[in-house]
Amino acid sequence: MSRSSPILEARGVSRSFGAIQALDSIDVQIMPGEVHAVLGENGAGKSTLMNIFGGFLAPESGDVLVDSVPAPSGSPRAMRKLGVALVHQHFMLVPEFTVAENLALDQMSDLVGSLEMAEPLDKARRQAGDLGWEIDFDAMTRQLRVGEQQRVEILKALCTEAKIIILDEPTAVLSKDEISEFVRIVRALRDSGKTIVLIAHKLSEVFAMADYVTVLRGGRIVHSGPIGEQTDESLAQAMVGDPPALAQRSLVEAAGVLLRADEIEVKGDRGNLAVRSASLEVRSGEILGLGGVDGNGQIELGEALAGIRPASGVIERPKQIAYLPQDRHKDGLVLSMPLWENLLIGQLDSDLFAFGVLKRSAALHWAADVMDEYEVKAESVHAPARSLSGGNQQKVLAGRTLSQHPGVIIAVNPTRGLDVRAAAFVHDRLLQARQDGAAVLLISTDWDELAALADRTLFMSRGKLQQELLGDGK
Amino acid sequence: MKEALLVLAAGAGLALLLVLTLAAFGQDVGTSLRLLADGAFGDKYGIGRTAVRACPLILCALGLTVAWRAGMYNIGGEGQYLTGAVAGGFIYQVVSGVGPVVFHVVGLLGAAAAGAGLAWFAGWLEVKRGVQVVISTILMNFIVLKLVEWLVRGPLQEPNGLLPTSERLSREMMLARPDPQTDFHIGIWVVPIAILATWFWLYRTRAGFLNRAVGENQHAVRAAGQKPAHLRLRAMMISGALCGLAGGIDYMGWAGQISDGFSQEWGFIAIPVALLGALNPFGVAAAGVYFAALFAGSKELERFSQLDSSVVLVVQAAAVLGIVWAASWMKNRQQGGSE
Numbered sequence: 001m002s003r004s005s006p007i008l009e010a011r012g013v014s015r016s017f018g019a020i021q022a023l024d025s026i027d028v029q030i031m032p033g034e035v036h037a038v039l040g041e042n043g044a045g046k047s048t049l050m051n052i053f054g055g056f057l058a059p060e061s062g063d064v065l066v067d068s069v070p071a072p073s074g075s076p077r078a079m080r081k082l083g084v085a086l087v088h089q090h091f092m093l094v095p096e097f098t099v100a101e102n103l104a105l106d107q108m109s110d111l112v113g114s115l116e117m118a119e120p121l122d123k124a125r126r127q128a129g130d131l132g133w134e135i136d137f138d139a140m141t142r143q144l145r146v147g148e149q150q151r152v153e154i155l156k157a158l159c160t161e162a163k164i165i166i167l168d169e170p171t172a173v174l175s176k177d178e179i180s181e182f183v184r185i186v187r188a189l190r191d192s193g194k195t196i197v198l199i200a201h202k203l204s205e206v207f208a209m210a211d212y213v214t215v216l217r218g219g220r221i222v223h224s225g226p227i228g229e230q231t232d233e234s235l236a237q238a239m240v241g242d243p244p245a246l247a248q249r250s251l252v253e254a255a256g257v258l259l260r261a262d263e264i265e266v267k268g269d270r271g272n273l274a275v276r277s278a279s280l281e282v283r284s285g286e287i288l289g290l291g292g293v294d295g296n297g298q299i300e301l302g303e304a305l306a307g308i309r310p311a312s313g314v315i316e317r318p319k320q321i322a323y324l325p326q327d328r329h330k331d332g333l334v335l336s337m338p339l340w341e342n343l344l345i346g347q348l349d350s351d352l353f354a355f356g357v358l359k360r361s362a363a364l365h366w367a368a369d370v371m372d373e374y375e376v377k378a379e380s381v382h383a384p385a386r387s388l389s390g391g392n393q394q395k396v397l398a399g400r401t402l403s404q405h406p407g408v409i410i411a412v413n414p415t416r417g418l419d420v421r422a423a424a425f426v427h428d429r430l431l432q433a434r435q436d437g438a439a440v441l442l443i444s445t446d447w448d449e450l451a452a453l454a455d456r457t458l459f460m461s462r463g464k465l466q467q468e469l470l471g472d473g474k
Numbered sequence: 475m476k477e478a479l480l481v482l483a484a485g486a487g488l489a490l491l492l493v494l495t496l497a498a499f500g501q502d503v504g505t506s507l508r509l510l511a512d513g514a515f516g517d518k519y520g521i522g523r524t525a526v527r528a529c530p531l532i533l534c535a536l537g538l539t540v541a542w543r544a545g546m547y548n549i550g551g552e553g554q555y556l557t558g559a560v561a562g563g564f565i566y567q568v569v570s571g572v573g574p575v576v577f578h579v580v581g582l583l584g585a586a587a588a589g590a591g592l593a594w595f596a597g598w599l600e601v602k603r604g605v606q607v608v609i610s611t612i613l614m615n616f617i618v619l620k621l622v623e624w625l626v627r628g629p630l631q632e633p634n635g636l637l638p639t640s641e642r643l644s645r646e647m648m649l650a651r652p653d654p655q656t657d658f659h660i661g662i663w664v665v666p667i668a669i670l671a672t673w674f675w676l677y678r679t680r681a682g683f684l685n686r687a688v689g690e691n692q693h694a695v696r697a698a699g700q701k702p703a704h705l706r707l708r709a710m711m712i713s714g715a716l717c718g719l720a721g722g723i724d725y726m727g728w729a730g731q732i733s734d735g736f737s738q739e740w741g742f743i744a745i746p747v748a749l750l751g752a753l754n755p756f757g758v759a760a761a762g763v764y765f766a767a768l769f770a771g772s773k774e775l776e777r778f779s780q781l782d783s784s785v786v787l788v789v790q791a792a793a794v795l796g797i798v799w800a801a802s803w804m805k806n807r808q809q810g811g812s813e
Contacts (some may be wrong), residue, residue, distance in 0.1 A: 308696060323697060332698040334690040344751060345698045348680055356680045 005068060007032040007195050008053065008084065008164050013062035015048055022048040024219040025062065029233055030164065035186060036195040037210035037227070039203075041239055041420075044216040046199045050168055053197065054086035055079035066164075085157030091149050095142035099152055100124075106156045120159055127158045131188055147178035154185070165189065166197040171205050183208050203232050215239055255284040258439035259305060259321075259408045264313030266297070266304040274300035276463040277313070282408065282439040287430065289454025291444045297463040298443045299326065302410050305441065322346075322406035324397060326413040326443075332397045333385040340367035340381040341395060346400035374399035375425065391422030398429050408431055411444045419422040427453060481757075484750075487800075488626045488764060488793055495789050499781060506775060513774025514767035522656030523773065526728050527740075528766035529662050530555065530720040534744035535751060535758045536715030541593070541607075542753055543676065545689035550611025551717045552741025553581030553618035554589035558718025559725040560622060561588035563630050563640045563732045566647070574647050582661075589718015590711040592618070597710030600728060601703040605712070615741070620813045623734055630732060639733035649727035659727035665759075668716065669686045673755040685709050717741060743787075765790060 006029035015023045023045045030036045040046045051057040052064060058074030065071060066082040076086075093102050100121050107120040121137060127137050133151055141149065150170065157165050171179050177188075186196055186209045200206050206213060206227070211232060213221040215238040223238040259282040268274035274297040282288045290298055304311035306323040325331030333342050343365055344352065352363045367381045374395045378388055385393060394414070402409065411430060415423035430453060434440050444450050450457050459466040484504060496506045514524045534551040538705035562581045569577050596614060598696075599605040623638075625631075632641040649661040676682040684705050688695045692702040720740065729736055751758030765786065772783040 016708075303697075306697075307699060325697045327693075330691070331693045333688050334694050336690050337687065341683065341687070344683065345694060346685070348698065348700070351679045358678050358680065358683065360678065 004031070006030055006065070007067060008197070009065040009068070010049065010052065010059075011063045011065060013049070013052060013059040013064065015052065015057060015059050021219050023052070023059070026216070026219070026221050028214055028221065028224070030195060030197055031212070032163075032195050033190065033193060034211045035190050035198060035209050037198045037200050037206040038216060038240055039200055039206060039213055039235060040216035044239075045219040046216055047168065049216070050166055050197070050199050052085065053079070053084060053166055055084070056086075074289075080160055080162075083161060083163035084166065085162030085164070086166045087150070087153045087157055087162055087168065087170065089170070091153050092285060093141050093149060093152060095140075097141055098138050099135060099141055099144070100137040102152060103137075103156060103159060107159060123159050124155050127155055128131050131185070145178075146180060147174055150174070150178075150182070151185070154189075160442065162194070164195045164197065166199070168199045170198070171200070171202065179205065199370060203235055206235070207232075250287075255437070257281045257316075258284050259441065260316040261301075261305060262314040262316075264301075264304060264311045264315060266300045266309060268297070268300050274463055275311070278463075278465045280441075280458060280465065281353070282441050284407070284437045284439050285434060286455040287440040287442050287453050289450035289457035290441060290460055291445070291447060291450050291457055292460035292466075293445065296460045298460050299412055301460070302412050302441065302443050306410050318407045320349075320404070320406050320408075322401035322404065322409045324401050324409065324411040324414050326416060328390065328393050328397060333393060335386040336384055338382045338384055339371065339376070339378055339388075340364055342385045342396055343367045343370055343381075343400050346404070350404075370399040370403045371396075373403065374429075391425075394426060396409045398426055401432045402429055402433055405433075405436060405438070407438060409438050409440045410443070411440065413445060414442070415446070422474060423449075478542075481760075482799075487796055488750075488789075491792050491796065492768070492789050495647070495785060495792065496708065499785060501779060501781065505780065506781070509769065509774045509778055510771030513771035515771075516774075518653065518658075520657050520770060520774075522653075522658040522715045523770035524763070524767045525662050525780045526657040526659070527769050528762050529665050529727075530724050530740035531744050531747050531766050532665050532718035532759055532762035533668055533723070533764055534717045534741050535747040536668055536755060537589075537713040537720075538744055538748040539751070539753045539755065539758055540672065540676070540685065540716070541709050541713035543689045544706050545692065546597060546600070546706050546710050546713070547606075547608040548596070548611050548710060548713050549595060549745065550577065550593065550614050550714075550741070551744045552737065552739060553611065553615040554592050554704055554714040554717035555721040555724075555741040556618045556622055557592045557714075558585035558589040558721030559729075559732055559736060560618075560625060560630070560721075561585045561718065562722040562725040563625075566641070566643065567630075570647065573598055577647060578726060581726060582719060585722025586715040586719040589721065590715040593710040593714025594707060597707045601706055619737060622732065622736065626733055629737060632731075637733075640731045642729040643726065648728075648730055649723070657728065661723040661727035664723060668719075669755050672716075677753065681708070684811070717744075743790070746790050749794055750797055 008030040010026060010028045012024055012025050012027060014021070014025050026049070028049070038046050038049060048057060052059050055074060055076040055078060059334060063070045064073060066084065071082055072078045094105065097105065100117060103120050103124050104117045107116070125139070135151060135155070137150070141152065144152070154165065171182060174182055183205070186198070190196055198206070198210060210227050213223070213225065213227050213235065214221060215235065217239060217330070262279050263277045264275065264279070265277060266275035278301055282290065290301070292298055300309060302323070303309035305315060305317065306321050307317070308323065329335060340363060344367070352366060364381055371378065371381060376388070376392050376395045376399065378392060385396065386395065398414070409430070414426050414430070430440055430442065439441055442450065442454055493503050493507070495505050512520065513519050535554055537554070538548055538551055559585045563781060565581045565584045566577060568579055593611070596607050596610045599610050600607045613743040626638045626640055630640045632639055651659045676686060684695060684700060688702050688705040695705065696702050723730060743765065747761045748758055750761040767782055768786040768789065772781065772786055775785070776782045
């Protein structure tokens with residue numbers, strides 16, 4: 001297909017952050033009037049590309065062209081003037097302002113003079129009317145539903161006379177109903193002559209909305225073409241590359257119960273009853289899966305079993321328990337501290353301390369060994385945890401918790417946000433622990449992960465353990 | 475290597491700031507610097523003057539360092555310092571008859587305990603009641619200040635009941651001075667011990683390691699099975715103990731009595747000292763000596779020019795601004811943005 005003259009174009013754009021090459025000399029052409037999806041896994045370079053298009057980042061080499069004219073790089077103002085508007089994934093709205101005030105704020109051209117509310121509001125009313133949206137412009141922004149806030153963001157873009165609207169992971173925050181509504185919005189915008197760039201990682205939505213798709217992997221373009229020629233499989237393959245072999249699960253005889261909870265109740269952070277009379281048993285040599293939608297008490301249950309959160313009822317567990325938290329940055333690592341100290345956090349009761357005094361050289365040696373064994377790629381044990389990629393950070397956490405060969409392991413969404421290879425590594429380690437006789441409780445929202453790893457799976461909903469699903473007995 | 479360069483740059487920056495400030499005040503820079511150096515290190519009197527000022531500055535700044543490292547922004551060094559001195563004053567009333575050694579040991583322990591208690595209360599308010607330490611400690615400073623004004627007119631007043639001060643300690647009851655002509659007293663030997671101990675504690679013990687970790691990310695510490703609230707309360711108690719100890723030492727070794735003017739704001743001035751020392755005990759020691767020397771040297775400056783010690787505060791304020799600016803500049807350069 002011959003593609004005439006692009007409205008927005010990246011030519012040989014490169015950008016790196018420290019040692020990471022986020023974008024490696026890429027060429028993208030966005031045609032007028034199309035919905036152009038940019039697909040890729042976490043860390044593929046999507047956000048970097050989008051921020052370069054929006055003028056929030058300057059490329060190290062290469063050009064951004066609007067209507068075939070090179071645009072000044074690294075200037076959000078200039079890109080806005082040229083008609084490129086960016087809708088961030090995390091909305092840029094002042095929650096304590098009304099919708100009208102937020103729109104006026106965005107239209108302010110300078111910091112002096114009177115506050116002009118009427119004109120931008122008129123414009124926004126017209127735009128909203130054209131799209132058939134009912135928006136209460138006097139409502140406090142924080143009171144709007146997420147989908148409504150997104151519309152306000154889109155209105156902001158339309159009010160700047162944007163020709164090109166870049167949407168960063170727009171569906172990530174939406175509920176299912178809001179997503180189908182959003183698909184209609186994108187189509188309506190395209191029909192009114194706008195060009196849409198859609199940053200996405202969910203295939204189904206790309207198929208529902210896009211005309212053209214560009215796939216990024218590791219900062220390079222691995223595919224670019226009309227959507228019609230593509231299937232789920234071909235795009236998924238392009239996104240992740242060759243899939244590594246599936247984790248192999250060997251037959252292990254489940255033995256004695258290592259972790260038992262009997263009728264326990266756990267309170268959440270806000271004092272709510274997060275877990276209601278839950279009972280479960282995990283045996284040596286088995287992985288018990290715990291599924292369910294986020295926020296149904298799984299994390300509270302996991303924390304209670306790990307002894308981090310108080311619980312009423314009976315919990316029998318060994319003294320040493322390995323807990324692999326779901327949020328690497330929040331609950332796992334101390335990002336500013338060096339790797340060896342991050343590993344040390346899991347060794348507070350080990351013989352790396354004598355009477356509370358650190359044996360420093362022993363600790364450094366031990367940390368280097370763990371990093372070897374868990375294939376952590378880093379400059380040295382002294383590198384701050386912040387400097388590692390997400391996958392390597394998770395390997396640090398896995399090494400910290402699993403290298404002690406704990407009897408009981410509680411892992412919460414251990415592969416969330418990891419690329420396929422890093423996820424496979426973590427899965428292998430969990431299976432290895434099971435093989436070695438550990439009792440593993442795997443809390444995950446990813447059914448594929450549970451199906452691949454768990455011997456049996458419980459389901460959690462509104463704080464109650466629902467039913468026991470038998471594993472496939474592989 | 476990189477650290478060494480940073481330290482050199484910081485030292486050069488501080489020297490430059492001093493020169494610029496003197497010039498800005500219209501002083502002859504060469505003469506002023508010589509007067510400052512003479513006043514701070516020129517003879518045994520100067521060295522004594524510097525040491526006796528470095529003592530409260532460094533002890534308080536070490537205390538703040540421990541708390542801040544745990545994420546508890548204790549601004550109450552001044553109040554805890556005064557509380558320590560007051561505790562020493564009360565203990566004197568009780569044990570003065572027993573002799574100096576008992577008074578010194580019990581008095582200093584009591585001073586540390588009193589400072590720790592006050593800081594613990596502020597920590598408890600944050601951990602259990604959500605009142606931020608940065609607010610409560612700064613307010614407690616003023617409460618303690620006013621309390622001292624009342625105490626020296628009430629329970630702590632000297633026996634004759636004439637002056638608003640506590641009873642002056644006799645020479646025997648003061649901490650000994652090897653050379654009575656100088657300010658130097660044996661209490662100052664606590665300072666190097668405290669510097670080394672704080673460093674060892676922070677970087678070589680499990681407790682200190684957790685203290686640093688909880689300040690950087692309390693969630694990770696909690697997920698590792700520790701109790702952040704306990705760690706933070708402990709940090710506040712150590713912090714208050716060091717500040718209180720400073721107050722006790724100054725009472726027994728330098729001032730000899732408690733009065734309205736006992737507070738020379740060492741607990742406040744220790745805040746920028748802790749910051750300039752990059753919350754590292756050795757850095758704190760260097761920053762403490764530098765500013766103590768400036769304060770001591772400015773005594774000499776006062777005699778020969780219009781300037782007084784407030785010029786030191788100008789240098790200090792400029793230095794803190796410079797550090798904050800440099801830190802944010804380096805952070806921007808390191809991160810440069812992220813995906």
